[in-house]
Amino acid sequence: MGEPMWVNVVATDPVLEAGVTSALLGCPDIAVVTTRERAVVTVLVVDHLGREALDAVRSVRAGADRPEVVLVVPEVEPAEALWAIAAGARGLLRRREATADRLTRTVLAAGEGDCTVSPDMLDRLLAAPTVPAGTLASNISDRERAVLRLLADGRETGEIAQELCYSTRTVTSVVHDITRRFRLRNRAHAVAFALRAGML
Structure with missing residues (x-):
């Protein structure tokens, strides 16, 4: 087994931050570090996927180490998911879906460069008619x-x-x-x- 992936957690609510941190600590492939330390992935726990959250994603991605970002939100619509991905998020989970297993898999995937969204959200994103490349x-x-x-x-x-x-x-x-x-x-x-x- 190789070195664990360094991950930090940022949340406005200390209880949510502690819960997410605890879930990640159960995975031997992840090492949770402080926000002052270098991280491969940052987990952002937000109350609402609005402008402030999108600015936070951009700010994290613009940091010196350019960590990948996984967003954990209460609810998200497909259009909001597109905004988050366009802002630079690599993973997007609703809080009710963020079990320890699901969260760690999403974080590890983000660290490897994969983008993860909930299956039902992906279905809704893909349900729109396709646009031929170059048309727009x-x-x-x-x-x-x-x-x-x-x-x-x-x-x-x-x-x-x-x-x-x-x-x-x-x-x-x-x-x-x-x-x-x-x-x-x-x-x-x-x-x-x-x-x-x-x-x-």
Whole structure:
């Protein structure tokens, strides 16, 4: 047996942090380390998969050691799962599914570079019609592509406008045009469509 994988746990709730840490300590292939030590995988336990959680994923991934991230959340919709994966998460588990066995398997898979989501979530993600590679990329302007990339990063309309030096009205109009042209339901659907097309 080789060296154990170094993993740390970050949670706003100390009870949840202790529970996740305890579950991981039962696996001989994992060594739990503090957040000040180098880790191959960071387990983030969040209360809600919103902007703050996505920013936390990006922040961890941008660290010096660039650890992989496994997110543990109370609930998650398929569109939110796409946001999390686009932000850099390698694993995504609902709390009710995060048994010791499931959690350790997800963490070990993330450390090996695999991406893990719940089977039912994967089924729902794959249920959408497929998009032929290049379809979106060949029918979209550079401005629309730039807006979609920032949407995939979880940016709000005002932030996108500021970064691209557009008015908020222009950004809103661009998103509206994309969703109408490709018959998409909302922003998350637009990002999912772009991801499936291989553009983002």
